[in-house]
Amino acid sequence: MNRNGILTVISGFSGAGKGTLIRELVKKPDYRLSISATTRLPREGEQNGREYFFLTKEEFEGMIKNNQLIEYAEYVGNYYGTPQEYVEEQLKMGYNVILEIEVQGAMKVKEKYPDALFLFVTPPSAAVLRERLVNRGTEDKETVQRRLSQAADEVDYMDKYDYLIVNDNLADCVEQMHRIISEQKNKIKYNQNFIHLIGKDLEGFKKGDR
Template sequence: MIEEKGILFVLSGPSGVGKGTVRKALFSQKTDLKYSISMTTREKRPGEQEGVDYFFKSKEDFETLIEQKQLLEYAKYVNNYYGTPRNYVEKTLAAGHDVFLEIEVQGALQVRENFPEGVFIFLFPPSLEELKNRILHRGTETEELVLNRLKEARKEIEMMDAYDYVVVNDDVGFAVSKIQAIIQSEHLRRERIAKQYKRILEDEL
């Protein structure tokens, strides 16, 4: 019996590309993936549960974890910290579960630096025009903000070289199928299972 350690899969891409939509569609299907639970210093909202929605920490505890390098990535928004706890990810992987993290590009680059053994998937828009339309359809942003987001998207697309795979999100169903294929193929990589097979052969000799 091969006891395989889980793999960290990181889905990232520019704002408006549909990361959340693709992730929800992936998890709506039967999957053994565990979603990476973020940590935050913001107040718990009604109905939110510790260890389900977030891991809630004080600012002091969060900053201690930063100093101890116990976060795979973190950022600060409106005076609150948000980040990905290393301990939760490593424990889940050690238990044999794959972990799935959906995150912005800057955060993904931090994870790549702190956890290079992860598998990094860049979700790409069919075109910049389509990306602009998706941002506009949100109806929550001014024309100026849309243009700023598109400029930022161009910069983020140029960071694609830091990723292992690129999936074009022209259709959510197709994008999910491609991500599922990536997950399956990563588990079949020779270097991931060679040691375990060799151990089985040694036991039989």
């Protein structure tokens, strides 16, 4: 059966390890990571179309105007957004498309794609989250505190998600996410064609119309 892929939105606390999870997940066949567009300048080693689509402000605003972005936001003077065309194309080809996005952007995606799958990644506890942020060693005390505070605010959005992914073991979590995504294809809402067809055929049998 030729089916569309599943659009999956993944959010989670900073420090929950979702970046690593997603990198592993999209190594599997049938997965595509959505690539964001941004107006910020490429950093060293970043390639256009790999980390981001790097656009000028005019190009980005043109996309906003033409409704070509699933969602976008401005952050520290730059635009960031999700181009719709790539996502739609890959879904039609049957790939599961992963959007890694923070909670507010995720809610905008939900408005456009209410049937998408929403996963929220969390560490096993708040204490573990703090420990991970501190042990990164790359962030000063204020940044750790800000990320924890941001996490506290994000808790209010968790109820809008479909599944909770407790990241205590990388490999287990990747498999868990993969299974959850794969099994979406069994959901009744994705099988309307099948239901319609078997219903029609059974009606035919009922009428003795063989």
